[in-house]
Amino acid sequence: MKKKVAILFGGQSTEHEVSRVSASSVLRNIDSSKYDVYPIGITKDGKWFEYTGSIENIENGDWEKDEFYKNPNGQEILFNREVDVVFPVLHGLYGEDGTVQGLCKLLGLPCVGPGVMSSAVCMDKVYTKYVLENFEIKQAEYVVVNAFEYSKEKEKLIEKIEKELNYDVFIKPSNSGSSVGISKAHNRKELEQGLENALKYDRKILVEKAINAREVEVAVLGNDEPMAAIPGEIIPANEFYDYEAKYSNAESKLLIPANLSEEKLEFIKNEAIKIYKILDCAGLSRVDFLIDKDTKEVYLNEINTIPGFTKISMYPKMWQASGKGYSELISELIEFAIERNNI
Ligand SMILES: Nc1ncnc2c1ncn2[C@@H]1O[C@H](COP(=O)(O)OP(=O)(O)O)[C@@H](O)[C@H]1O
Ligand SMILES: [Mg+2]
Numbered sequence: 001m002k003k004k005v006a007i008l009f010g011g012q013s014t015e016h017e018v019s020r021v022s023a024s025s026v027l028r029n030i031d032s033s034k035y036d037v038y039p040i041g042i043t044k045d046g047k048w049f050e051y052t053g054s055i056e057n058i059e060n061g062d063w064e065k066d067e068f069y070k071n072p073n074g075q076e077i078l079f080n081r082e083v084d085v086v087f088p089v090l091h092g093l094y095g096e097d098g099t100v101q102g103l104c105k106l107l108g109l110p111c112v113g114p115g116v117m118s119s120a121v122c123m124d125k126v127y128t129k130y131v132l133e134n135f136e137i138k139q140a141e142y143v144v145v146n147a148f149e150y151s152k153e154k155e156k157l158i159e160k161i162e163k164e165l166n167y168d169v170f171i172k173p174s175n176s177g178s179s180v181g182i183s184k185a186h187n188r189k190e191l192e193q194g195l196e197n198a199l200k201y202d203r204k205i206l207v208e209k210a211i212n213a214r215e216v217e218v219a220v221l222g223n224d225e226p227m228a229a230i231p232g233e234i235i236p237a238n239e240f241y242d243y244e245a246k247y248s249n250a251e252s253k254l255l256i257p258a259n260l261s262e263e264k265l266e267f268i269k270n271e272a273i274k275i276y277k278i279l280d281c282a283g284l285s286r287v288d289f290l291i292d293k294d295t296k297e298v299y300l301n302e303i304n305t306i307p308g309f310t311k312i313s314m315y316p317k318m319w320q321a322s323g324k325g326y327s328e329l330i331s332e333l334i335e336f337a338i339e340r341n342n343i
Contacts, residue, residue: 002034002035003034003035003085003334003338004035004036004038004082004083005030005036005086006037006040006078006083006086007023007026007027007030007038008040008042008086008087008088008090008100009022009023009024009042009058009089010023010043011044011090011091011094011095012042012043012044012046013090013092013093013094013095013096014176014180014181015090015091015178016044017061018091018178018247018308019089019090019091019092020059021059021310022089022308023039023058023089023309024055024059024310025309025313026087026330027055028055029311029326029327030327030330030331031327031328031330031331035331035334039051039052039058040074040077040078041058041063042074042094042095043064048074049071050070050073050074050077051069051071053066053069053070057069078104078107078109079107081108084110085111085334085337086104086110086112087112087333087337088101088104088111088112088306089306089309090306091178092123095306096113096119096122096123096177096305097119097120097123097175098115098116098120098123101116108341109341110337110338110340110341111341112283112284112333112336112337113282113283113285113305113306113337114279114281114282114283115280115282115340117280118280121279122302122305124174124175125172125175125176126174126204127174128300128302129142129206131278131279132275132278132279132300135274137271137275137278138297138299139300140208140209140210140290140299140301141164141208141209142207142208142209143161143164143165144174144206145161145195145204145205145206145207146204150195150205154192158191158192161191161207165207165209167185167187167191168185168210169184169210170184170207170209171184171185171191171195171206172198172205172208173198173201173202173204174202174205174206175201175202175204176198176202177304178243178247179240179242179243179245180201180243181200181202182242183198184210184239184240191207195207211292211299212293213293213299214233214258214290214291215233215235215236215241215289215290215291216231216232216233216234216258216268216291217231217233217234217286217287217289217314217315218269218271218286218287218318219284219286219314219315219319220273220276220281220284220285220286220287221329221332222336223282223336223339223340226281228270229319229321229322230257230265230318230321231257231258231268231272232254232255232256232258232314232318232321233254233255233257233258234252234253234254234255234314235252235253235254236252237249237250237251237252238252254314256318256321268289268298271287271298271300272289275287275300275303283336283337284305284307284333284336285304285305285307286303286307286314287300288301288303288304289301311326316329
């Protein structure tokens with residue numbers, strides 16, 4: 001019998017649009033001989049609908065206006081356990097951060113990707129640092145800025161950042177994705193602007209020393225015996241890999257394999273698997289590194305537990321280059337979710 005899979009798309013985060021594109025790609029390529037799909041759209045204000053209209057409408061956002069194919073029973077499908085497994089093709093907060101994972105856990109439904117704790121820690125850049133620094137994983141030096149402290153002692157915090165990190169620095173909302181709210185500061189004025197902008201997205205901000213780096217990403221897949229695909233490299237079109245460079249600038253390049261020695265590729269794959277296990281990831285994650293162009297030192301940048309998932313996104317492309325096609329990858333992720341749920 002075919003398994004019933006809920007495909008969640010949209011969501012309440014700043015990455016709503018990106019999610020729709022990822023989910024459309026999943027819907028077009030999922031193996032329909034094995035799975036019956038239940039596409040469920042989540043609006044930016046958090047309403048859930050089953051959507052049985054066209055995939056194009058999901059991709060371009062018109063599904064929300066399509067009253068005929070939009071049914072207000074999105075959550076009931078989960079609550080009534082009408083499906084066997086949930087694939088949250090959602091990026092960012094309220095999707096990749098442990099919340100949807102928690103809902104599935106309460107309902108006893110297998111969910112693709114890491115569980116509650118792992119998703120939450122990986123979503124939060126500050127907590128990722130706190131955990132990994134206990135395991136000798138190299139990460140960029142940093143200072144944490146909290147909204148309340150910033151409002152009370154701005155000068156002191158700015159001085160601390162300048163003293164400990166010096167310029168340039170990256171300013172990131174702790175819970176961010178797709179580079180939203182992230183900026184690079186080359187001086188005090190940009191640092192202040194960057195902090196104030198980042199504080200619109202989160203009350204906890206990570207300020208990091210900028211590394212003159214190459215960006216290398218590793219796709220990891222599996223539960224107890226995770227495997228890593230051939231690492232890939234990003235060559236951003238802008239000064240750093242910002243939102244525009246990620247989604248609109250065709251000049252950004254993806255290189256698979258990353259232009260590194262066999263030895264270095266192997267090292268980075270092992271490092272990615274080690275991090276995946278420490279953070280108790282399951283199903284999938286993309287582990288992103290920064291490699292210092294001068295010292296060649298490898299730094300962890302971040303872990304994405306539901307990475308961009310269109311057919312031409314880095315995660316599926318790295319598996320493609322390693323011999324695993326897109327549809328096969330989707331099937332494996334669903335089966336890993338079911339396997340993990342049994343324990
Ligand atoms: N410490 C750093 N040094 C150099 N570049 C960085 C650093 N941190 C982030 N970047 C750049 O900013 C981009 C976005 O930061 P990242 O932490 O990956 O956030 P997001 O979760 O939004 O993808 C990275 O892809 C990279 O181009
Ligand atoms: Mg990133």
